Amino acid sequence: MNGVMKPPLKFKVVIPARLGSTRLPGKVLRALHGRPVIAHVWDAARASGAEQVLIATDDEKVAAAAREFGGEVRMTSSSHNSGTDRVNEVARMEGWADDVIVVNLQGDEPLMPPALLRQAAALLAEDPIADLATLAHPLHSVEEFLNPNVVKVVGDRRGYALYFSRAPIPWKRDGATRDKPLLPEGLAFRHIGLYAYRTGRLAEFSALPPAPLEDCEALEQLRALANGLRIKLGFTDNPPPRGVDTEEDLAFVSAALSRR
Template identity: 50%
Template sequence: MSDIARHPAPPFVAVVPARLASTRLPNKPLADIGGKPMVVRVAERARESGAQQVLIASDAQAVLDAAIAHGFEAVLTREDHPSGTDRLAEVAMRYGWSDDTIVVNVQGDEPLIDPSLVRDVASHLAAREGCAIATAAHPITDPAEIFNPNVVKVVPDARGVALYFSRAPIPWARDAYQPHWPDVAAMPAPAAPTAVYRHIGLYAYRARFLRTYPTLAQSPIEQSEALEQLRAMWHGERIAVLITRDAPLPGVDTPADLARVRKLFGSSA
């Protein structure tokens, strides 16, 4: 999956945050996929990554009951968390993990997540002592993706540390794009050495940062872009970016997504 050298995974914890409320797909974490709730399918993938501990964190007792019924540890969290990172912060404080404990946030709507990607992001953070967070990205060349504001882009520096995340097309390939702007449909793929990377929303955190995160004020760039990782960068935290070759399989946001995943698991219920 990734381009980093394979090393034994460091000890890490995987937390699967799962909110029961969903506007596009009600009760999403409990949606049946091949005879098991989706959140359990995600937790199984997280367990395959080699995590020493896998927790399901939710504000709904029904999700916890499903987790426990399938042999997973679960923790009830507050209902008013604005993001999955805030939910992880509560878990980190309640469990009292040491500052350097690596905690991977595995989104509860990613039943097809590659376990090796979870492990690699944890390893990436472990190898970069100066970073509080690690995440992943993969190259994209299709202008429709590059100019899609729903596709988040990231620009890393020479050391693989994030310079910026944006919904805008960054970096701007001036010579390739400018002659065609604003006709996005006519945009060519940027030529080398320009590289555009799509951000993969998988994060590994040091527990120290998670305990600090709720105390950080929102930043103007976070509010403008609607990207919570920019809050960490605004306050001086560094984010290591693992570059992978391929895009991960998509998660579940809509009924159509759920039908597609159920088909892969040989289920239609």
């Protein structure tokens, strides 16, 4: 048998989980089929094949709830501006080597397919020059393409992200108008907010100041692109359903779990 066997994929998952939320206060602890939202996120992470799954929070209520369902918790600073910074603190706290791959799974994504966590980690493991990896899926709806809450991404022919935007990108020059927009089939992709990092690069990223593009679009990943970091893009036809940001989302997720 020819060829060299690939080493087994090794990665960790950190779930940043803060209690404060403007749109749905306390959402990670909201009841979902008799368990808190964060418990379902923990289940998804554990099913991904990760070596270790940690919940990172600055709130003792979240920590207590997590310990009750068997979650492993790390208490982090309350001063972090993003989940990425919280993940970085955990990586430093644990003393993980710079080449350890860690996946950042948001604490409000109870329906995240475990296979996508593994896919993001594998993308990074297989590309030594990538600094981080993330995922996207094709858009087939003009409504989603125009929705500023749906983040779009375009990539280059090597599979690296060129730009992320809340605007509809790329825009068809011929035939599309503001009143009659057209979906550029095969070119329009929605970004999935799931990231894999090497911990050394994660530390560098967290130390960078916010970039003007990041502030403009309110998209943290633009800080990486503005500073020349390479973001590897993976694609899937099995995107995660919506996360939990509103009461409507909570009802949707509850119904989705009932159908499983």
